[in-house]
Amino acid sequence: MLHQDRSVIAALSALSVLQLVMLSALYAGVPPHPPASTPLFGIAPFIGAALSVTIAAIIIGPMQGPAGRGLSVLAVILALVSFGPQKYLDAQIAQIWPAVVLAQLAVLFVLVRIFRTLSRKAGVA
Numbered sequence: 417m418l419h420q421d422r423s424v425i426a427a428l429s430a431l432s433v434l435q436l437v438m439l440s441a442l443y444a445g446v447p448p449h450p451p452a453s454t455p456l457f458g459i460a461p462f463i464g465a466a467l468s469v470t471i472a473a474i475i476i477g478p479m480q481g482p483a484g485r486g487l488s489v490l491a492v493i494l495a496l497v498s499f500g501p502q503k504y505l506d507a508q509i510a511q512i513w514p515a516v517v518l519a520q521l522a523v524l525f526v527l528v529r530i531f532r533t534l535s536r537k538a539g540v541a
Contacts, residue, residue, distance in 0.1 A: 424478040424529050427522040428488065431495045432470045434515050438498060439463045448508040450498070466494035478526070485530050492523040499523075 441449035442460055450459045473487035499519030503509060509516070 421477060421479050424488065424526055425474050427525045428470050428474050428478055428491060430522045431491065431499075431519060432467055432474075434519050435463050435467050435470070435495065435498065437515070439467070448511040462494075463498065466491065466498070469494055479529065479533055485533070488526055488530060492526050495519055495523055 470491040473491050476484040478484050478488040499516050503516045
């Protein structure tokens with residue numbers, strides 16, 4: 417396993433842990449926790465799907481071919497629904513900022529690694 421794979425796996429693992437904590441808080445009713453539902457979908461099923469995609473990316477190999485990179489990008493997009501920049505406008509930001517900041521750093525790291533890999537493969541960098 418290459419070093420870049422391990423570092424991306426670490427970032428995706430951080431997203432998984434953050435999502436598991438939020439899902440656990442939802443089920444336990446421990447504040448701050450996400451609402452049980454939003455107008456468009458249920459939060460628990462969404463977090464479950466986001467976790468599934470993140471773990472699938474880790475298992476396949478986040479930098480291994482189009483499938484691994486695609487799952488990794490999908491995982492970070494799904495994580496941003498829960499931890500994206502819009503959370504700075506959330507009334508609970510004082511309670512959730514560590515998770516938001518860590519998730520955003522993990523997302524940024526994964527995206528930078530993937531796009532560097534793609535640009536190298538394309539011969540750009």
